[in-house]
Amino acid sequence: MTENGQTIRSLVRAAITLAAAAAVYEAAARSGYFAPALLPTLPIIAHTLFAMLADGSIIEHAAFTLYRVMFGFSLAVVVGLPLGILMARYRRIEHFCLPLVSALMPIPSFALVPLFMLWFGIGNLTTILIVFYAATFPMLFNTWSGVRSVNPIWLRAAGAMGADENSLFWKVIIPGASPFIITGMRQAFLRAWIAVVGAEMIAASDWGLGWVIFDAKEFLNTDIMLASLVVIGGIGFVFERVVFGSLERATVLRWGMTRTAKG
Amino acid sequence: MLPIEIRDVTLTYDTPGGKVPGVKDVSFNIDASEFLCIVGPSGCGKSTLLNMIAGFLAPASGEIRIGGKAVTGHGMDRGVVFQDFAQLFPWRTALGNVSFGLEMKGVPKQERETIAREQLRLVKLEKFTGSFPHHLSGGMQQRVAIARALAYNPAVLLMDEPFAALDALTRDEMQRLLAEVWRETRKTVIYVTHNVAEAVYLADRVVVMTPHPGTVKAVIKIPLPRPRDPLSVEFVECQKELLRYLGHDANPSETEKSAVNGKLKSGA
Numbered sequence: 001m002t003e004n005g006q007t008i009r010s011l012v013r014a015a016i017t018l019a020a021a022a023a024v025y026e027a028a029a030r031s032g033y034f035a036p037a038l039l040p041t042l043p044i045i046a047h048t049l050f051a052m053l054a055d056g057s058i059i060e061h062a063a064f065t066l067y068r069v070m071f072g073f074s075l076a077v078v079v080g081l082p083l084g085i086l087m088a089r090y091r092r093i094e095h096f097c098l099p100l101v102s103a104l105m106p107i108p109s110f111a112l113v114p115l116f117m118l119w120f121g122i123g124n125l126t127t128i129l130i131v132f133y134a135a136t137f138p139m140l141f142n143t144w145s146g147v148r149s150v151n152p153i154w155l156r157a158a159g160a161m162g163a164d165e166n167s168l169f170w171k172v173i174i175p176g177a178s179p180f181i182i183t184g185m186r187q188a189f190l191r192a193w194i195a196v197v198g199a200e201m202i203a204a205s206d207w208g209l210g211w212v213i214f215d216a217k218e219f220l221n222t223d224i225m226l227a228s229l230v231v232i233g234g235i236g237f238v239f240e241r242v243v244f245g246s247l248e249r250a251t252v253l254r255w256g257m258t259r260t261a262k263g
Numbered sequence: 264m265l266p267i268e269i270r271d272v273t274l275t276y277d278t279p280g281g282k283v284p285g286v287k288d289v290s291f292n293i294d295a296s297e298f299l300c301i302v303g304p305s306g307c308g309k310s311t312l313l314n315m316i317a318g319f320l321a322p323a324s325g326e327i328r329i330g331g332k333a334v335t336g337h338g339m340d341r342g343v344v345f346q347d348f349a350q351l352f353p354w355r356t357a358l359g360n361v362s363f364g365l366e367m368k369g370v371p372k373q374e375r376e377t378i379a380r381e382q383l384r385l386v387k388l389e390k391f392t393g394s395f396p397h398h399l400s401g402g403m404q405q406r407v408a409i410a411r412a413l414a415y416n417p418a419v420l421l422m423d424e425p426f427a428a429l430d431a432l433t434r435d436e437m438q439r440l441l442a443e444v445w446r447e448t449r450k451t452v453i454y455v456t457h458n459v460a461e462a463v464y465l466a467d468r469v470v471v472m473t474p475h476p477g478t479v480k481a482v483i484k485i486p487l488p489r490p491r492d493p494l495s496v497e498f499v500e501c502q503k504e505l506l507r508y509l510g511h512d513a514n515p516s517e518t519e520k521s522a523v524n525g526k527l528k529s530g531a
Contacts, residue, residue: 153350160317160343161364161415171363175354255353256397 014241040223049227062231064207065196068124072131073192077185080136084143084184085173094144101140109134109195117203127199127208134195138187146180147173179252186244193236264451265330265340265418267293267316272325274311284476285311289325291470291482295418296449300456300466302505308477309455310423316453317343317421329419339368342412342450346424348404351396357383357407358392364415375414382410385444402433406440413448420450424457438464442489459509463501464491471508481508 022042028034029041040048052058087094109130120126150173158172174181200210209228216224252258269292274285286308293299301309314320316327318337327334329341337343342364344350351360358379365375383389386406396404405425412420426434438461445452445465456462462469463485471480485501492498 151349153345153347154352156319157343157345157350157352157411158363158367160319160337160341161411162339162367163363164367167367171366172352175352178354251354255395257353 037220038222040226044223045226045230048223049230052224052227058209058212058228058231061207061209061212061228062235064204065200065209065232066235068127068200068208069131069189069192069196072128072196073135073189075128075132076135076139076188076192079132080139080184080188081143081181084140085147085169085177087140087144088147089173101137105137105141109191110198113199113203122203122205124204126203127196130199130203131192131196135188135192138191139184142180142184142187143177146177146184149180150176178255179258182244182248182252185247186240189239189244190236193232193239197232264295264449266295266297267330267419267451267453268326268328269293269312269316270326270328272312272315272322272327274308274315274320274323286315286472286477289472289477289479291479293451293453294467295451298445298452298454298465298467299470300454300462300468301470301472302456302459302462302509303472303477303480304457304474304509306477307472307474309457309472311477312472313421313423313453313455316419317341339364339415340417341419341421342415342417344405344408344412344420344422344425346427348396348401348428350408351404351411353396356393356395357388357399357410360396360407361411361414363411368415379410379414382414383407385413385447386410386440400433402429402437405429405437409441409444413444413450418451420452422452422454424455426461427456427458434461439490441465446489459502459505460493462505463487463498464493469505471505473509483508 026042029036029039049058083093083097087097112133113126113130116126116129120129154172154176155168158168163172196208197210197213200208201214204211209232212228213225216222216228248258253260270290272289273287276283276285289308289312301312303309311320315322316329316334318334318341321335352363355363358376361379361382362375365378370378380389380392383392386409388403388406388410391399391403396407399407408425409420409422426437429437442465454462454465466485469483469485471483472478473480483501483505487495487497487501
């Protein structure tokens with residue numbers, strides 16, 4: 001089958017799933033069991049969404065949220081990736097970092113928001129740091145596992161061909177651990193995306209999708225809340241499927257290091 | 264194309280069950296450009312010996328010299344081919360894999376691609392330079408591995424049962440190809456196998472090893488002219504002779520020892 005045909009089929013499959021979920025929601029909203037103000041129908045939500053898109057407000061909010069996510073996520077990759085590799089390569093670094101990681105990782109990033117607000121104030125800095133906190137651990141953990149699972153025969157073969165530490169690092173360990181590194185980035189982005197909305201609800205002023213939802217609660221604007229959720233879900237979906245999906249297809253799938261499910 | 268001397272090499276392994284002798288007082292020489300096979304049952308230390316020549320393991324006592332120089336670690340005077348197909352880097356094409364050693368040597372891109380193409384031609388894979396390993400069959404992957412080990416022009420080629428995981432037909436084809444490659448390149452080759460027919464087909468001389476501990480039982484010259492015919496009477500006679508040396512030491516605790524050897528290989 002052609003590449004194009006596969007893409008179209010995968011889009012059709014995704015559309016069918018989403019349409020089924022939408023139909024269930026619409027049936028519930030129109031059933032009469034719930035107050036329309038609490039469970040607006042899909043056309044109302046769509047109308048609100050288009051209005052927010054037309055005046056550009058939701059785009060601006062989304063841009064703020066994305067900025068915070070990308071900033072925090074990039075920081076998490078810059079810190080988590082090298083630290084994960086170092087932990088897997090050097091036992092002393094592993095011994096030092098692992099207890100710290102194990103102690104910090106279970107703390108929900110949302111629980112840190114009030115503390116960070118006191119330390120760093122309301123606005124971008126706090127939200128970015130919360131995102132960073134949420135995204136670093138999956139990045140670190142997956143990289144650490146990935147480097148430890150690099151096939152020793154690659155290291156041996158590379159060593160026999162005269163590779164020094166530097167070459168081993170860049171030309172064997174990083175590509176060898178890439179399935180895990182990409183999974184780490186995926187999970188980190190997902191955690192970041194979840195964390196940013198929560199952090200924005202209380203630690204951001206006036207901007208961001210999380211803030212929009214929290215603010216809409218004051219006026220019982222469930223349509224705005226749901227429209228924002230659609231945008232949050234949509235952006236998350238695009239990143240998961242398009243950005244990370246393409247990254248995977250261009251690397252580990254192409255190299256046969258990860259396979260697509262059969263049947 | 265360097266000669267190799269192996270002098271009184273001994274190595275013991277520490278296992279949870281105590282000290283296990285790997286190889287004991289092994290000595291023999293390999294001439295420059297000679298094709299030498301090491302044959303023996305599992306656990307006889309043939310892979311261990313190869314790993315010491317490759318520099319992955321250090322002998323507890325004794326000495327290995329390549330071209331008069333003592334082996335202290337791995338070096339670019341030796342190319343290594345393993346049994347495992349996974350030895351290729353999956354993220355590199357056939358060409359990229361073969362270029363790796365040259366890249367480490369600092370050979371400029373243009374030049375190393377020319378050399379890598381030439382090596383792939385030698386193993387008859389010139390049409391697959393751009394293929395990733397997972398698109399190649401097991402036999403093709405092993406041919407890439409041979410090209411990769413030869414690309415940076417080592418004097419010695421070390422091969423650890425490279426065709427053992429292939430089907431019989433492919434294996435025959437690969438043996439013919441390797442004999443051809445050796446004729447063209449005249450590398451000193453040390454080839455570990457447990458397949459007697461393979462050893463008779465390829466080798467100038469065969470070192471027969473026996474286990475518990477791994478020692479050299481005999482060094483046998485294969486006097487047959489090349490190319491060799493595996494169905495000829497002389498070929499079969501050579502096989503019989505080798506089997507006689509191996510058969511003397513048929514050992515009931517074989518499975519137990521091979522399990523030990525497997526563990527050590529993965530840990531080494």
